[in-house]
Amino acid sequence: MDKYEPVIGMEIHAELATVSKMFCGCKNDPFGAKRPNIYTCPVCLGLPGALPVPNKKAIDWTIMLGLALNCKIAQKSKFDRKHYFYPDLPKGYQISQYDEPLCFDGWIETTQGKVRITRVHLEEDTGKLKHAKVAGKNKTLIDFNRSGVPLVEIVTEPDIASSVHAKEFLKKIHNIIKALGISTASMETGSMRLEANISLREIKQESSVNKAISKIENNPKLPDYKIEVKNLNSFNFVKKAIDYEQVRQSELLEKGKVPMQETRGWDEKANKTVAQRSKETSEDYRYFPDPDIPPLEIDLAQIQKIRLAMPKTPDIYKQELLKIGVREDQAELLSKNTKMAVFTINAIKNEPKLKDMLVNKIIKEKLTGTASEALKLVEKIKSDKKSTVDSEDTLVPIVDKIIKQNKKAVADYLAGNENVVGFLVGQVMSKTKGKAKPSTVIGLIKKLVK
Amino acid sequence: MTKTDLTIKQFEHLIALSNLKLKNSEKESIRGMLSEAIEAVGVLDQLDTNNTLTLDHPTSLTNINREDEIKPSLTQNEALSNAKKTKGGYFVVEAIFEESNNA
Numbered sequence: 001m002d003k004y005e006p007v008i009g010m011e012i013h014a015e016l017a018t019v020s021k022m023f024c025g026c027k028n029d030p031f032g033a034k035r036p037n038i039y040t041c042p043v044c045l046g047l048p049g050a051l052p053v054p055n056k057k058a059i060d061w062t063i064m065l066g067l068a069l070n071c072k073i074a075q076k077s078k079f080d081r082k083h084y085f086y087p088d089l090p091k092g093y094q095i096s097q098y099d100e101p102l103c104f105d106g107w108i109e110t111t112q113g114k115v116r117i118t119r120v121h122l123e124e125d126t127g128k129l130k131h132a133k134v135a136g137k138n139k140t141l142i143d144f145n146r147s148g149v150p151l152v153e154i155v156t157e158p159d160i161a162s163s164v165h166a167k168e169f170l171k172k173i174h175n176i177i178k179a180l181g182i183s184t185a186s187m188e189t190g191s192m193r194l195e196a197n198i199s200l201r202e203i204k205q206e207s208s209v210n211k212a213i214s215k216i217e218n219n220p221k222l223p224d225y226k227i228e229v230k231n232l233n234s235f236n237f238v239k240k241a242i243d244y245e246q247v248r249q250s251e252l253l254e255k256g257k258v259p260m261q262e263t264r265g266w267d268e269k270a271n272k273t274v275a276q277r278s279k280e281t282s283e284d285y286r287y288f289p290d291p292d293i294p295p296l297e298i299d300l301a302q303i304q305k306i307r308l309a310m311p312k313t314p315d316i317y318k319q320e321l322l323k324i325g326v327r328e329d330q331a332e333l334l335s336k337n338t339k340m341a342v343f344t345i346n347a348i349k350n351e352p353k354l355k356d357m358l359v360n361k362i363i364k365e366k367l368t369g370t371a372s373e374a375l376k377l378v379e380k381i382k383s384d385k386k387s388t389v390d391s392e393d394t395l396v397p398i399v400d401k402i403i404k405q406n407k408k409a410v411a412d413y414l415a416g417n418e419n420v421v422g423f424l425v426g427q428v429m430s431k432t433k434g435k436a437k438p439s440t441v442i443g444l445i446k447k448l449v450k
Numbered sequence: 451m452t453k454t455d456l457t458i459k460q461f462e463h464l465i466a467l468s469n470l471k472l473k474n475s476e477k478e479s480i481r482g483m484l485s486e487a488i489e490a491v492g493v494l495d496q497l498d499t500n501n502t503l504t505l506d507h508p509t510s511l512t513n514i515n516r517e518d519e520i521k522p523s524l525t526q527n528e529a530l531s532n533a534k535k536t537k538g539g540y541f542v543v544e545a546i547f548e549e550s551n552n553a
Binding site: 039286 | 463467468469506507508509511512513514515516517518519520521522523524525526529530535537538539540541542543544545546
């Protein structure tokens with residue numbers, strides 16, 4: 001048995017797919033921009049005197065995400081300045097949320113229990129840096145098309161117990177964000193980015209009572225260090241990084257050392273995490289409320305409006321599919337692709353009796369479409385079914401006739417030549433214009449020749 | 451009023467956070483000036499704020515938002531017009547070595 005168990009929390013960033021940026025009217029399309037620095041203005045370049053004004057849709061979408069993650073929504077919220085110097089941050093601070101996030105205290109269900117969501121807050125993305133040689137010297141190039149793009153951050157409690165669990169959790173979050181339609185949530189373009197906080201805890205040989213208690217108390221004893229791994233741009237890298245850290249940290253702990261609190265990055269080529277330059281000083285962001293942005297007050301009417309406009313999440317689709325009798329595993333599979341889930345529900349509503357056939361076909365062919373297309377699919381299956389000559393009553397006289405007409409073949413078959421069956425089936429199929437089910441026909445032939 | 455003396459350690463920390471590069475000759479005098487400034491502001495500590503609500507914002511405004519609409523941006527040339535150095539439409543700054551050094 002392993003001596004240590006991982007304690008993992010995640011931070012997930014997703015760029016919101018609003019048409020304009022978070023605090024200005026510049027186009028929000030950093031990935032589609034054909035040239036650098038074409039979607040900028042005094043606000044997102046951090047020029048003196050520019051005033052940021054929050055994008056209402058970005059706020060509403062963040063609240064929507066919070067609702068989907070079973071969060072409480074703040075009645076009062078505000079934006080704060082988080083200070084640090086880096087060339088991708090033109091103002092010298094990032095507008096973020098510190099002590100009054102829009103959403104907090106949520107959870108989502110996984111196969112291994114609830115993962116608690118600490119908070120969901122809204123901030124602005126930074127510019128993009130590129131490293132290049134200019135006149136033979138190493139330089140950093142900056143493109144501010146991404147500067148000020150709305151970015152939500154989801155932070156979890158350290159409730160994730162393994163790399164496999166982390167992957168399941170992240171896929172679930174990814175599906176929820178996709179279902180809400182608030183972000184492209186693409187790891188490839190960087191519109192979704194992942195960080196894991198990983199540490200190890202010694203597994204104590206506890207009595208079952210103590211175990212139960214510590215479970216109720218949500219394992220209060222957390223390790224006294226935490227390794228943050230950044231740069232995880234796929235679910236598989238998250239899994240690999242956790243597995244790698246588990247080994248690395250347990251080796252250190254075995255030697256009696258506490259792993260150094262630091263930020264590490266995933267090195268895709270070396271297949272390991274590497275220390276990123278550890279900061280000389282502890283992080284000191286000097287947060288304070290942004291005086292340029294008046295606070296937010298969110299009333300119940302606004303929350304209700306968002307709730308009503310909220311697209312269904314995969315979990316809700318799964319419940320609906322289960323309710324109309326779809327098998328658990330199929331409901332799980334379909335709910336991950338909301339378009340397929342909607343199509344399935346529409347199709348089954350038209351003809352509940354064809355449920356199994358519809359579900360199988362939709363899953364197999366990954367079908368999606370409008371309600372009328374769902375109806376068409378039902379009609380097609382119905383007419384196909386009607387045209388299948390499948391009842392034995394219809395088939396028996398035909399098979400009987402074929403047997404009588406092909407005495408030689410029947411004799412060969414009875415003499416042990418199984419191949420002849422194929423020939424007889426072919427005869428029946430041609431009589432029924434291919435509408436008979438071969439398996440039924442074979443069964444009948446074998447029965448009737450005797 | 452107590453004199454606030456910024457320790458060298460605190461001072462170095464602030465300078466690092468402020469991304470400033472000071473000559474040794476400047477350090478002592480600036481540390482002294484900063485200590486004096488903090489001391490001057492320290493007068494606020496004499497106020498009794500026990501029954502005062504925390505002020506998040508100087509105005510009484512709330513919910514000043516904008517609709518999600520695109521407004522014209524600066525052209526690339528305009529955006530880069532104050533840059534000390536540019537290349538191919540990018541701002542150019544001294545290299546950030548983090549990635550290359552550790553690889």
